[in-house]
Amino acid sequence: xxxxxxxxxxxxxxxxxxxxxxxxxxxxxxxxxxxxxxxxxxxxxxxxxxxxxxxxxxxxxxxxxxxxxxxxxxxxxxxxxxxxxxxxxxxxxxxxxxxxxxxxxxxxxxxxxxxxxxxxxxxxxxxxxxxxxxxxxxxxxxxxxxxxxxxxxxxxxxxxxxxxxxxxxxxxxxxxxxxxxxxxxxxxxxxxxxxxxxxxxxxxxxxxxxxxxxxxxxxxxxxxxxxxxxxxxxxxxxxxxxxxxxxxxxxxxxxxxxxxxxxxxxxxxxxxxxxxxxxxxxxxxxxxxxxxxxxxxxxxxxxxxxxxxxxxxxxxxxxx
Amino acid sequence: xxxxxxxxxxxxxxxxxxxxxxxxxxxxxxxxxxxxxxxxxxxxxxxxxxxxxxxxxxxxxxxxxxxxxxxxxxxxxxxxxxxxxxxxxxxxxxxxxxxxxxxxxxxxxxxxxxxxxxxxxxxxxxxxxxxxxxxxxxxxxx
Numbered sequence: 001x002x003x004x005x006x007x008x009x010x011x012x013x014x015x016x017x018x019x020x021x022x023x024x025x026x027x028x029x030x031x032x033x034x035x036x037x038x039x040x041x042x043x044x045x046x047x048x049x050x051x052x053x054x055x056x057x058x059x060x061x062x063x064x065x066x067x068x069x070x071x072x073x074x075x076x077x078x079x080x081x082x083x084x085x086x087x088x089x090x091x092x093x094x095x096x097x098x099x100x101x102x103x104x105x106x107x108x109x110x111x112x113x114x115x116x117x118x119x120x121x122x123x124x125x126x127x128x129x130x131x132x133x134x135x136x137x138x139x140x141x142x143x144x145x146x147x148x149x150x151x152x153x154x155x156x157x158x159x160x161x162x163x164x165x166x167x168x169x170x171x172x173x174x175x176x177x178x179x180x181x182x183x184x185x186x187x188x189x190x191x192x193x194x195x196x197x198x199x200x201x202x203x204x205x206x207x208x209x210x211x212x213x214x215x216x217x218x219x220x221x222x223x224x225x226x227x228x229x230x231x232x233x234x235x236x237x238x239x240x241x242x243x244x245x246x247x248x249x250x251x252x253x254x255x256x257x258x259x260x261x262x263x264x265x266x267x268x269x270x271x272x273x274x275x276x277x278x279x280x281x282x283x284x285x286x287x288x289x290x291x292x293x294x295x296x297x298x299x300x301x302x303x304x305x306x307x308x309x310x311x312x313x314x315x316x317x318x319x320x
Numbered sequence: 321x322x323x324x325x326x327x328x329x330x331x332x333x334x335x336x337x338x339x340x341x342x343x344x345x346x347x348x349x350x351x352x353x354x355x356x357x358x359x360x361x362x363x364x365x366x367x368x369x370x371x372x373x374x375x376x377x378x379x380x381x382x383x384x385x386x387x388x389x390x391x392x393x394x395x396x397x398x399x400x401x402x403x404x405x406x407x408x409x410x411x412x413x414x415x416x417x418x419x420x421x422x423x424x425x426x427x428x429x430x431x432x433x434x435x436x437x438x439x440x441x442x443x444x445x446x447x448x449x450x451x452x453x454x455x456x457x458x459x460x461x462x
Contacts, residue, residue: 087415091346254416
């Protein structure tokens, strides 16, 4: 087996072995009396390191993996997981922002109107999520599980288009000047783009904002299909603008969670630093290997995490 | 290649300024997070919530956790900066404030260009982010 194969194999085994931790988490009430305070933060750091590598290689955001997996397999309440999940997604998006803006891949004119709508509704989503969680955290667990399973299906079946054809720009896109150009290194050509179906796209960002705030997920998984498939923005610009968008959408929701006390440093710092380091390692690995298999493994893990959240919320206990 | 196309390929001045502010702020935030975390876990500064107590409480909802640890809501952490755990909030807050700071640059840039639509959008975003950051929304316990 090649070194890359070994590495990927080890990562797979590592990430898929977390159901064993779930068992430990179920018995956390006993475990905390014997385990020192640093036990779970250290495990969390290394878990997030691997998560960061996998997220980059699978082309998904850290937040969408972090919330379902950590809430399922660690002994933390979902309130803290969502608060930290948003900070994790925010830190990753902020770190990626400068490079994407300088290369003109993330487009400010496209991001600003979309971000305004998504951030307003991410605040509403965060408040609603905290309210529902205070009534009964199982409601959030079940809704989170359904959302995660839907995301896994979306990732599995959505076929993004590299360079969508937009024959005529709509009036709103034209009025807002939602157009641009970027240099495609692969094709050695400049690619012009403009939007269509702009109004419908803006409406959909209401839903994207709500889900991002309610579950602390980040929302790259939703931003990209709306920008690319619906509004006709090229894939590279969609991905980059989506990443940049997260830095705005997640900021507003993160403040709601932080002000409420949902960001505990003992959980937050190992998560943020672990995931950022993992992303840096992931980018290096991605430069030498682009295994498609990783994406399918991540989708399978998401399916499992989603079903686990539903199972936990319903109190069935089928998945440990 | 037309001059319009060449212009489109270049990032706008606002994008460059935004990127410059962001790169300084985000790495400063990360470094502060790591340093304050070291201060916290090594016990250089005493913690407001006893470290050994946290694993017993992190499985409870946030309202119960806040109540049992007598932790503050909103910006109440500022008065507890001498405590190792709340010192970490400087890094969190810096990360969460970066977008707001960058948007101030955008309003100025778009206003100079007399691009009033985008200046208004950026100003509205500042209001939204400020409201979220203020602690006015959603802080009440349940």
